[in-house]
Amino acid sequence: MNNIRICIVALSSLLLQACVQTPQTAEEFRKVVPGAMMTKSDTYQVNRPMSDVASTFERLAPKCLNVTVQTVSHSTTSFQNLVARYKATVVRTSERVELHVQQLYETGVLYPSKPPEGGVYLLVADAYAQSNQSARIQLYGPSMGYDALYRAIRGWATGENLGCPDMTTVP
Amino acid sequence: MVLAQLAGCAGRKPYDDESVTKNVTIHAATSSASVFSSVDAILDIYSIDTECRAKYAGTVRLDKPSAAIGIAADRWSYLVFEFVSSSFLAGKHGHMGYELFFKPQADHRYEIEVTYHDEIYDVILRERQPHGTLREMPDLDVEPCRIHAA
Numbered sequence: 001m002n003n004i005r006i007c008i009v010a011l012s013s014l015l016l017q018a019c020v021q022t023p024q025t026a027e028e029f030r031k032v033v034p035g036a037m038m039t040k041s042d043t044y045q046v047n048r049p050m051s052d053v054a055s056t057f058e059r060l061a062p063k064c065l066n067v068t069v070q071t072v073s074h075s076t077t078s079f080q081n082l083v084a085r086y087k088a089t090v091v092r093t094s095e096r097v098e099l100h101v102q103q104l105y106e107t108g109v110l111y112p113s114k115p116p117e118g119g120v121y122l123l124v125a126d127a128y129a130q131s132n133q134s135a136r137i138q139l140y141g142p143s144m145g146y147d148a149l150y151r152a153i154r155g156w157a158t159g160e161n162l163g164c165p166d167m168t169t170v171p
Numbered sequence: 172m173v174l175a176q177l178a179g180c181a182g183r184k185p186y187d188d189e190s191v192t193k194n195v196t197i198h199a200a201t202s203s204a205s206v207f208s209s210v211d212a213i214l215d216i217y218s219i220d221t222e223c224r225a226k227y228a229g230t231v232r233l234d235k236p237s238a239a240i241g242i243a244a245d246r247w248s249y250l251v252f253e254f255v256s257s258s259f260l261a262g263k264h265g266h267m268g269y270e271l272f273f274k275p276q277a278d279h280r281y282e283i284e285v286t287y288h289d290e291i292y293d294v295i296l297r298e299r300q301p302h303g304t305l306r307e308m309p310d311l312d313v314e315p316c317r318i319h320a321a
Binding site: 059073074075147152162167 | 267
């Protein structure tokens with residue numbers, strides 16, 4: 001089980017580094033995701049004004065995602081201690097509101113190249129105004145293992161669930 | 172986060188009410204995603220002095236649907252809710268902390284709702300107004316008061 005976990009960590013967290021040059025910015029991340037392994041881009045619409053989505057991102061992203069998480073795994077033959085630091089950034093532009101999530105393992109993971117300041121880009125969510133009462137969410141991120149994070153962002157966007165994702169459940 | 176780790180390392184003690192009046196009621200509801208995992212919620216309480224120094228006051232295990240505790244009024248307290256998840260099959264456990272700066276007012280009552288469902292958690296602090304209505308209280312940023320363990 002630990003071997004599986006190590007593989008998931010290696011693949012999902014470092015997949016972009018392993019395959020291509022590590023994206024140093026959110027814009028580079030957006031461009032890399034469509035062609036990278038184990039990533040996905042997704043889009044959905046929420047019936048909520050863009051300004052509400054933006055303010056929810058601004059309120060909840062730092063509170064929920066600027067966290068340091070420790071996970072310990074052990075079996076009869078191995079022991080693994082991972083400390084991951086997450087950083088969320090919300091950027092408002094005239095065109096959209098951007099949520100960037102970065103991840104930096106402080107222990108347990110070796111990076112093949114120097115990660116960007118704040119950690120490797122894990123997920124980017126862009127919110128665009130569709131109408132006065134609706135917004136479109138465009139997501140870029142890993143294709144597996146981050147269900148709680150995706151569900152939390154959808155909850156923030158819709159306003160239906162303002163909870164925080166348990167980041168210990170991510171790979 | 173640092174304080175949570177300090178408490179975790181140093182060992183916890185049950186929280187003794189700092190106030191005779193049980194002015195804070197905590198409603199807790201947690202459920203894990205599968206029968207092969209579990210989630211425990213605990214609350215570490217720190218008192219904060221005027222120089223932003225934190226002193227560990229004790230821990231409340233949130234293993235009952237509700238608990239009433241007394242937190243000193245008119246003084247800052249620092250509440251750290253910790254969710255400890257364990258996966259039996261994976262032999263894995265993790266800690267997530269949620270921090271809350273809190274200054275109860277005398278003669279006011281507070282309710283804290285703590286939930287963890289489907290790997291999403293939430294902590295909501297509400298103040299009960301003298302006329303009975305509940306008001307959700309905004310989160311206060313801990314950063315301006317750089318807390319240090321006393």
